Amino acid sequence: MEAGEIAALGIIVIAFAVVSMRIARWPLTMPMIFVAAGALGEATEMVDIAPDHEAIAALAEVTLAIILFSDAVRIDIRRLRRYLAIPIRLLAIGLPLTIVVGTLINSLLFPDLPLVQVALIAAILAPTDAALGSAVVEDTSVPVRDRLALNVESGVNDGLVVPVVAVLTAAVIGESRSTPEWIGFIAQQIGWGVVFGAIVGGGAIVALRWSDDRGWADARFQQLATFVVPIVALFGAEALSGNSFIAAFVAGLVFGSFGARPDEETPTLPVRLGAFTEDAAQLFGLAAFFVFGNVLLADAITDATWAIVACAVLSLTVARMGPVWVALIGTGLRARTRLFLGWFGPRGLASIVFGLLLLEDTVAVADVGEQVFGVIALTVAASVLLHGATASSGARRYGRWAEEVIESGDHAERRSMTMEDELLAEKHHLLPKSRWSVRR
Structure with a gap:
């Protein structure tokens, strides 16, 4: 980005801050506004960022790592065991089924594409986005059970999909390996991602806790050090051929749990140290969505066909909501809860990252990367619009319904929704709880 483009982005950030509280109840989210601002800048030629896919991919990777780490810091893994049933089903059953159903849909919509390419599209569009889902996860009217399920799912599924995307990309470009390989x-x-993330997150919080107890460290530098942790996890895991996003999320989980003390009445040390990182995640996120709108959205819309539009719509509905419904069979969750969890599975930064990396990997294969990325970009744009427009109102309506269910006298349902210690969960920062009054 050139000087004028950076200045323009800064002006938009200031303008958004000025009206952020005023529009908090509107059907608008930060991603919607900055994608639209980026697209408007490109359309009017006032801001025209050079389409450097490598640089954009790097920005999106760093942004996603910081967001995953920041959200994971607020999840205490010592208490998470009580809440794992639903996210485990979403990840172990819902995620693979999403890829399978997406592959079947894409095969019907794009009969000329090889099976491996339509499977690659489905895999890239499978992970949900932590940034786009924050408006729902942070709405305290939504039961803690459902918010935690969506938060954990969005934090983990990015990393779980990476090996699948890597294998399918290798197949697309003709790379051959044996089954054992x-x-x-x-x-x-997966292994190096988990191990390295745990080492980085655990080592960092142990060192910071030790120095904090002795009054050795300046609070400003403690926060800067915390901000660096997901960066170290991201690129360190990559250097070891591990999964960068799993490493960033695991680093946040361990960082948040190792530094937490059950008797703390105030926000735990990791949460306090992560304040700057949380704000930085906002800044990186809005920059990533602005660049997406400015550089990638116009081509996606121009090149859209009926099949691509249908793929985007079906990916956000049938390919997501059907598998989630199946994954939650036997849990006793009501139909409205299943539909709520199924709908709020937005696609965003992870899909953009995978798509941009695909463009780099498939330069030798004519039109493959561009063709697949067109589908990805339009799906992300549709998700930004549809999920952004329904997040606040949908969460409020669902929250009111859940409150009525809890007050209905059904003890089993009350226990399921509240876990009988929702206040305790909030007190110990089990869930992300924005320090801002506005939705992200």
Whole structure:
């Protein structure tokens, strides 16, 4: 980005801050506004960022890592065990089914594409987005059970999809490996991601806690050090051929839990240290969505066909909501809850990152990367619009319904929704709770 483009982005940030409280109840979210601002800048030629896919991919990767880390810091893994049933089902059953259903839909919509390419599209569009889902996750009217399920799912599924995307991308570009080599590759990606993330997150919070107890460290530098943790996890895991996004999320989980003390009445040390990182995640996120709107959205809309539009709509509905419904069979959750969890599975930064990396990997294969990325970009744009427009109102309506259910006298349902310690969960920062009054 050139000087004028950076200045323009800064002006938009200031303008958004000025009216942020005023529009808090409107059907607008930060991603919607900054994607639209980026697209408007490109359309009017006032801001025209050079389409450097490598630089954009790097920005999106760093942004996603910081967001994953920041959200994970507020999840205490010592208490998470009580809440794991739903997110485990969403990840172990819903995520694979989403890829399978997406592949079947894409095969019907794009009959000329090889099976491996339509499967690649489905895999890239499978993970949900932590940034786009924050308006729902942070709405305290939504039961803690449902907010935690969506938050954990969005934090973990990005990393779980990476090996699948890598394998399918390798197949698209003609790279061949034996079955044992693929198994070793996947194990290395997940294993090193988890191990390195735990080491980085655990080592950082132990060192910061030790220095904090002795009054050795300046609070400003403690927050800067915390901001660096997901960056170290991201690029360190990549250097070890591990999964960068799993490493960033695990680093946040361990960082938040190792530094938490059950008897603390105030926000725990990791939450306090992560304040700057949380704000930085906002800044990186709005920059990423602005660049997406300015550089990638126009081509996606121009090149859209009926099949691409149908793919975007079906990816956000049938390919997501059907698998979630199946994954939650046997949980006793009511139909409205299943539909709520199914609908609020937005696609965003993870899909953009995977799509941009695909463009780099498929330069030798004519039109493959561009063709697939067109579908991805339009789906993300549709998600920004549809999920952004329904997040606040949908969460409020669902929250009111859940409150009526809790007050209905159904003890089992009350226990399921509130876990009988929602206030305790909030007190110990089990869930992200924005320090801002406005939605992200």
